[in-house]
Amino acid sequence: MDMVAIGQQRMLQLHELEEIRNEAYESSRIYKEKTKAFHDKHILRKSFVEGPFTVTKVFPHGVVEVVSPSTEKSFKVNGQRLKPYYESMEKEQAAVIHLIDLVNVDE
Incomplete structure (x- = not known):
């Protein structure tokens, strides 16, 4: 076994995992923004007398x-x-x- 190749492979896997995690956070942020915009658009203002x-x-x-x-x-x-x-x-x-x-x- 080549320890250098295994170390490089492991670093590549860690970087891929970090990219997947960042994409998930970004996707979650975009979803929350869209959901909030939809909710805010449908809020009806009430007037009380x-x-x-x-x-x-x-x-x-x-x-x-x-x-x-x-x-x-x-x-x-x-x-x-x-x-x-x-x-x-x-x-x-x-x-x-x-x-x-x-x-x-x-x-």
Whole structure:
């Protein structure tokens, strides 16, 4: 056996393995870029508007029927997705209570 020839053969195999590995990394990077571009292209921008809905009926298993006051359309949603609506209070409606006044009341 020629040790020099075997060493050169082994180095050639290691270089080929390194090239295959680099090609795999490059292929993976290109795939990820294309997948991200496809995903980003199909994202729909949602616009949210403030508006309360009126609950008209509660069905078994958490289904709730709600009505939109502006369009008068009713639809069913999962009850876990509903959140309570609190109307904003005007500054004139809000009561101001000073903590100093509360301390003097106890005496």
